Amino acid sequence: MDATEFRKRGKEMIDYVADYLEKIEKRQVYPDVQPGYLRPLIPDAAPEEPEKFEDILKDVENIIMPGVTHWHSPYFFAYFPTASSFPALLADMLSGGIGCIGFSWASSPACTELETVMLDWLGKMINLPPQFLAGKDGEGGGVIQGTASEATLVALLAARTKAIHHVQSKNGKLTQGDITGRLVAYTSDQAHSSVEKDGLIAGVKVKQIPTDDNFAVCGSALRKEVDKDKAAGLIPFFFCATLGTTTCCSFDKLLELGPICNEEKIWMHIDAAYAGSAFICPEFRHLLNGVEFADSFNFNPHKWLLVNFDCSTLWVKKRADLTCAFKIDPVYLKHDHQESGLITDYRHWQIPLGRRFRSLKMWFVFRMYGVKGLQQYIRKHVKLAHEFKDLVLQDDRFEICAEVILGLVCFRIKGSNELNEALLKSINDARKIHLVPCHLRGKFVLRFAICARTVESAHIQFAWKHIVQLANELLKAKK
């Protein structure tokens, strides 16, 4: 395929994607396929000779689409949103076309520099304390990670290195292994499973702190564990606070937790993967109060800020903390400006070496929506969540299971877990809308997350009527 054919096919693909997104509502949100459906539909091996683009595009519709869960359908209310916007799609095309690999400043200066500035832009949009910004000569700054799991891992590893150095500075005889075995990290009992996985990778203990009635970690709960562990000879070194938990969008109490972490020299990382985008609205910014105590902060514009996956933004107050943990410099990656202090080599800020030109997506989205457009988008989602919550509250067979703060509503039928499991199954079996569950204090709960860019009140109303109808059938059958 040469550039001339690419011009033709590329424009066809633009139309295919535009059609897909414009008419997505008509597709069944969750597919009917069974495990193993795809293999019999395509050949056993790659073709020897080239095939035609038309045939491939036909197969996309006939083989791929029947197996796709349509995350951008306005009937998709599962997990958390994943972002999709036209400006981000355009920027991603450009990123693919440029196709540079930005592991060092020299490997494509624009790729590194736009990222640093975009992280400053976004940091300002959510009013991060200035220590987190790179500016012209700051000690902090931001970086795009692939996912929040990686951001937390990077923070955890930086904290581990820092803790080991600190302990060794007081007792030079202790080996890294001796110290690592005594390190202990903390997170909420509502935190995302990736924090536990990050602990496995880093080889350190991760303890879950019990949350309060609002599913939040409060200061006294952390204090209790820290004191107990210190008395047992362990070394508390890392706390991952969550703003907007995956289960029920609860918020840990940063203003209580931060001072404890600072006093105990515990690295405080904040994971606001979903909720972070809301902080661009002044009325939600208070949820981030206490970030000034943190060492690192992360959220995912690829969830709720219209920047397509992947774009998980991590800020640190001291970039040297990251680079100390990772810096390894072979000669084939050295370049003239490296030691100037002026530049950033993002390979020292992340697990992988290679990286795409992802900041273009942020640049396009921020400029084409403007801050006001992005704020409107967040507010619309929050409003729709409250609309759904109000519908639930009007039916006294149902209950709301956690405070609705942003775009997630946790609800259930007042009754047994079995009943609610049956309700969820009948919802997902009907394939008209898609939801996933969670457990809250042993209760099986349905999560209704406002997800799609194009979701409107009509979809919420439809979803609720549909849920009530299925619940009616279920309750009737039960009698």
Add this chain to the structure above:
Amino acid sequence: MDATEFRKRGKEMIDYVADYLEKIEKRQVYPDVQPGYLRPLIPDAAPEEPEKFEDILKDVENIIMPGVTHWHSPYFFAYFPTASSFPALLADMLSGGIGCIGFSWASSPACTELETVMLDWLGKMINLPPQFLAGKDGEGGGVIQGTASEATLVALLAARTKAIHHVQSKNGKLTQGDITGRLVAYTSDQAHSSVEKDGLIAGVKVKQIPTDDNFAVCGSALRKEVDKDKAAGLIPFFFCATLGTTTCCSFDKLLELGPICNEEKIWMHIDAAYAGSAFICPEFRHLLNGVEFADSFNFNPHKWLLVNFDCSTLWVKKRADLTCAFKIDPVYLKHDHQESGLITDYRHWQIPLGRRFRSLKMWFVFRMYGVKGLQQYIRKHVKLAHEFKDLVLQDDRFEICAEVILGLVCFRIKGSNELNEALLKSINDARKIHLVPCHLRGKFVLRFAICARTVESAHIQFAWKHIVQLANELLKAKK
């Protein structure tokens, strides 16, 4: 921006990307900008109101392009290639449009299933032993990772878990910390720096094995270290062999190393990040002989197989080895088919949770090129490397520093490191071509890597004439 405007702007972007790639030769391959160039060119903060697409596209040309290192210029001979092809760009647009997150089978069945089958296709293309394929009921299989660094880390972590379980099964009193401190991993002294970084992350020792005259690790060298370490009470558990080292594209001797690893229960991982693509050609497949001894194998189609970044393919013989290391199952990620044994939840195969629909790129590229088209592409690059080598050999002021097997030529002026450093500097300062160096046994060496999809003999001839001219000036000035 609505779908109608996206149709218009998307088609403009297609033309912009097509123009960029068609005329890339006319752009200066390596930019003139100095660190910090970009910040003064754009506002301090995101705009409040939306801006026009035209203005952004103008800024791409005026602000971004002057700072881009053009990896797809036919005058780019630095690092290793990064892939770019029109079919991959089309597939990536589709992937962005669908915008699903494939962390579990249920989150988008097509995303998982196409990946499993594409990894089987590619495994067959390079004639991997059948244990590495998923098939309908195999124990092995493949997964797309972001980068080779991550693939090696995943293998290392799986090996760490397996080794700890193995030691604990013999001595239940030993803690994970006790064992981790005694674990030792090995790799070549020519291996990529990411292996050392992966060791840092996993908290295990990584030792570099001295290579032979061909910069290859041979069996006796590994045996010597393993015996020494065992005698010292350490536990050898992981060896990362390299096929196609970054420094000089040397190949570790798998047929000698594999049996030692198997005998000593050392997990053998093979990193063929760059070279792996060549194994689709029967005449290069012998370089992979010995893979049958390995536990895991990785290479980067995003380097040399025309699949745009990111696409690093990892195969394992026993998928349970990966999932044992990572499996954590919260209720919001559970789904009906999970325990059927028929399905794959790729989140247990990788560090991040989220993942894009990347296998579409493989599917489009394999089908639109056909295996024959891909083989032709590899052969063209290897031929060009030999053409360059022959030019070097015709000038007896120069020497070739490592055997030219695939698309990399390591060369230098016979003389001091300072002279060669000066030559490289004058090459990169002239900005007509772009190269990076390496060190081989203390010698400063220039690496000439065949990179761009569109590079032809004329570019090689130009590059060599240019290098000779700069060398002449340098040698003249020196006299």
